Amino acid sequence: MGEENHTEKTNGEIVPESDVKYYTLEEIKQHNMSKDTWLIIHDKVYDITSFLEEHPGGEEVLLEQAGADATESFEDVGHSTDAREMLQQYFVGELHMDDRKKESPKEIFITTSNESSSWTTWLIPALAAAVVGLMYRYYMLENKSS
Numbered sequence: 725m726g727e728e729n730h731t732e733k734t735n736g737e738i739v740p741e742s743d744v745k746y747y748t749l750e751e752i753k754q755h756n757m758s759k760d761t762w763l764i765i766h767d768k769v770y771d772i773t774s775f776l777e778e779h780p781g782g783e784e785v786l787l788e789q790a791g792a793d794a795t796e797s798f799e800d801v802g803h804s805t806d807a808r809e810m811l812q813q814y815f816v817g818e819l820h821m822d823d824r825k826k827e828s829p830k831e832i833f834i835t836t837s838n839e840s841s842s843w844t845t846w847l848i849p850a851l852a853a854a855v856v857g858l859m860y861r862y863y864m865l866e867n868k869s870s
């Protein structure tokens with residue numbers, strides 16, 4: 725009765741989602757030493773302790789990012805597809821949803837803020853037209869008098 729074990733084999737299918745572990749930034753931060761090194765790359769968490777010595781770019785650069793998000797530095801180097809494939813073997817889980825950066829909403833705010841400037845878009849040409857009109861009138865009057 726009380727033994728409801730997740731979504732275990734309801735119809736013989738394996739549910740892969742239940743295998744993925746989610747770690748918070750706080751938890752990942754604990755693994756910031758050379759004996760125990762975790763990195764976040766593209767919201768995925770890797771235990772690279774055994775890889776430190778093998779890294780062609782040296783262990784120092786990895787330790788600098790230990791327990792934190794290394795996505796930017798990883799991409800800045802322009803790692804090969806081989807390097808990206810190597811990542812898989814160190815995968816331990818994913819970054820918790822609450823700790824992920826959401827960048828797209830910011831862009832939406834920027835575009836909506838343009839709305840406020842809509843009245844200036846027609847005001848400036850209208851003023852320019854009025855000035856040109858006045859100058860034209862002035863010019864015609866001058867020509868008539870001479």
Ligand code: HEM
Nearest residue numbers: 772780781785786794797798801802803804806807810811
């Ligand atoms: C666990 C994650 C990482 C893996 C599996 C990895 C793997 C590799 C591999 C296989 C190479 C050889 C070149 C290539 O195939 O692209 C390489 C080079 C390099 N990596 Fe990483 N890397 C990782 C993380 C990082 C990070 C976070 C940094 C920077 C902070 C970094 C900095 C470098 C540098 C500077 C080189 C160039 C070394 C050279 O050409 O002398 N790597 N890495």
